[in-house]
Amino acid sequence: MGTPTLAQHRWVAFSGAALATTAGAMLLSSSSPWLGHVAWLSATGCVAWAAHCLGRQRGETQQTHDRYQDALRALQATDATAPAGAHLLQAAFQHSQAPMVITDALDRIVMVNQAFARLCGMSTDALLGQSAELHGLAPLRPSHLPGVDQHLRDGTRWAGESAITAHDGAVHEMWLAVSALRDAQGRITHHNRVFQDIAPLKKQLRQMADQARHDSLTELPNRRAFSEHLFHAMARARREPKTLAVMAVDLDGFKAVNDTHGHHVGDLLLQQVARRLQACVRTTDIVCRLGGDEFMVILEGAGMPHEVERIGQRILTCLSEAYTLERHHVKATPSIGLVVHQPHENEAALMQRADAAMYSAKRAGKCRMVLDLGDTPAPVEGRTTARVA
Numbered sequence: 001m002g003t004p005t006l007a008q009h010r011w012v013a014f015s016g017a018a019l020a021t022t023a024g025a026m027l028l029s030s031s032s033p034w035l036g037h038v039a040w041l042s043a044t045g046c047v048a049w050a051a052h053c054l055g056r057q058r059g060e061t062q063q064t065h066d067r068y069q070d071a072l073r074a075l076q077a078t079d080a081t082a083p084a085g086a087h088l089l090q091a092a093f094q095h096s097q098a099p100m101v102i103t104d105a106l107d108r109i110v111m112v113n114q115a116f117a118r119l120c121g122m123s124t125d126a127l128l129g130q131s132a133e134l135h136g137l138a139p140l141r142p143s144h145l146p147g148v149d150q151h152l153r154d155g156t157r158w159a160g161e162s163a164i165t166a167h168d169g170a171v172h173e174m175w176l177a178v179s180a181l182r183d184a185q186g187r188i189t190h191h192n193r194v195f196q197d198i199a200p201l202k203k204q205l206r207q208m209a210d211q212a213r214h215d216s217l218t219e220l221p222n223r224r225a226f227s228e229h230l231f232h233a234m235a236r237a238r239r240e241p242k243t244l245a246v247m248a249v250d251l252d253g254f255k256a257v258n259d260t261h262g263h264h265v266g267d268l269l270l271q272q273v274a275r276r277l278q279a280c281v282r283t284t285d286i287v288c289r290l291g292g293d294e295f296m297v298i299l300e301g302a303g304m305p306h307e308v309e310r311i312g313q314r315i316l317t318c319l320s321e322a323y324t325l326e327r328h329h330v331k332a333t334p335s336i337g338l339v340v341h342q343p344h345e346n347e348a349a350l351m352q353r354a355d356a357a358m359y360s361a362k363r364a365g366k367c368r369m370v371l372d373l374g375d376t377p378a379p380v381e382g383r384t385t386a387r388v389a
Contacts, residue, residue: 099195121167136165218274226288244341247297248358252366254293333367
């Protein structure tokens with residue numbers, strides 16, 4: 001048969017007898033001598049080295065076919081006489097709910113289970129022999145899975161977040177564990193990937209994180225979220241010359257509402273106040289509940305100070321109207337402190353000025369707003385709106 005060139009050496013891996021016939025057809029159609037190893041993965045997962053040297057020369061077609069059929073019968077006999085444990089392992093692999101993939105040293109798929117085939121939306125036959133990367137798996141390179149090469153070289157398993165891109169383009173969030181299989185000389189022969197769907201867990205974590213940043217009663221952002229929003233708003237105000245204002249709102253006589261009508265009515269009042277505040281501001285403004293009857297509003301890009309005052313006046317008028325809560329008519333007016341952010345002012349100083357302006361409104365008789373433009377505060381005057389200038 002002569003000495004074949006390096007380019008004529010091939011490695012072919014097939015799973016089961018059905019695909020083994022494809023190997024035979026390929027070998028018989030070759031017009032040049034072929035030397036190599038054909039590896040079949042049997043139905044039990046056993047590897048059968050069926051033939052080591054096959055070729056096609058004039059008059060040898062039948063001889064080659066006979067060799068191939070002998071090897072195929074030997075493979076089937078291996079499946080029939082395999083230990084019960086091997087069948088059990090194969091059944092566990094195929095019926096596992098966790099998608100599993102085994103690739104060779106060049107990361108070509110040699111075995112997949114049913115869960116992985118369903119996830120990809122492809123048949124097992126279509127996946128075998130193909131590049132893992134071309135079928136939506138992250139390649140085993142540091143650029144895609146940081147540290148994976150070092151872990152595999154050290155003989156340890158790599159685990160971390162990855163994703164599978166299905167045949168229809170859908171991307172599935174997964175937790176991936178990769179381990180390397182070695183031969184007797186310690187060389188990596190295969191890679192084993194086991195996936196776990198973490199999309200439900202990540203959704204739950206996102207919901208928990210969202211709940212941790214929102215008030216359960218009013219569904220407004222809470223104190224923690226307010227600090228985050230204010231931090232980013234102040235950073236934007238330093239980059240762009242736009243007005244940033246913060247409003248502190250506290251209800252007058254809220255304790256009396258709870259004492260007279262009960263805490264349930266008090267909760268309904270807080271929900272109504274939250275809705276009225278949101279109705280009075282723009283979609284770009286942020287309304288938060290810090291706790292109790294204390295609310296904060298962040299006004300970004302509100303314009304000149306008189307525009308900020310106009311927004312505050314609208315909120316004061318709206319919140320001063322009576323509430324009807326389960327046949328109870330409740331009057332709960334607001335005291336508002338409205339401050340305009342000054343250059344180089346930090347969050348603590350801005351909040352301190354807002355609280356001071358709000359308490360000034362309370363001391364002045366409640367049901368009013370104090371506007372602090374950042375200069376030295378002046379005595380509060382007026383019944384509805386006072387300016388600290």
